[in-house]
Amino acid sequence: MKKIIIMVALFVAASLTTNAQSMVxxxxHNNTLKAYFATxxxxxxxxxxxxxETAKILAENIAVFPIKTLTAAQLAVWNVEAGTIQKMASTIATEKSIKEQRKSFWTLSSAMIKLTKSFNMNDEVVYVQYCPMAKKSWLNEAEAVQNPFYGSMMYDCGEITETLAKK
Structure with a gap:
């Protein structure tokens, strides 16, 4: 009987630790999404x-992300995508030309889309949007298209290709 009680206690403790880690x-991840959306x-x-300025915040979020709180599957995706996000956010943070920033943003967006789909932790609905003129996708916190690749030239050019429900 003592063995059963000890095993149950260990299981409960492990579950609480895992739940606390996943909450962190x-x-x-949602703070990282907010910085991405701001960019x-x-x-x-x-x-x-x-x-x-916003890309600096995004790069900082990636640099200090608590990877020890990730599951093994999440960590595998993180190890592939985080370096790209960090590099592209840092490039946007130092680049003065919006044309060059937009080039880096496409690569950053591709990695963020993969990370967000894999993590499945967004607090709010997230939309994957696509611009047929640029042939590029990005994440958006709003259903209305806000095209980061053409800006005011074609602000609402694009369509929703996927909706990621809040978790």
Whole structure:
């Protein structure tokens, strides 16, 4: 009987630890999404200096992300995508030309889409949107298209290709 009680106690303790870890990962992933959305919004509004600032925050979020809170499957995706996100966010943060920022944003978006789909932790509905002119996709927090690749030239050019439900 003691063995059963001890095993149940260990199982409960392990479950609580795992749940607490996943809550930390979820919170930090959503903070990362917010920084990504802020960068996307700056590019959609043709604001290169704001994109510099928001991309710095995104790069910082990736640098300090608590990877020890991830599951093995999440960590595998993280190990593939985080370096790309970090590199592209850092490039956007230092680049003055909005045209060059947008080039880096496409690679950053591809990695963020993979990470967000894999993590499945978004607090709000997230839309995967696609611009047929640029032939590129991005994540959006709003259903209305806000095109970061053309900005004011074609602000609403695109379509929703996928909806990621909040978790």
């Amino acid at each position: 990962a979820k919170r930090e 996307k919004n700056a590019l959609a509004k043709d604001n290169a200096s704001q994109a510099n």
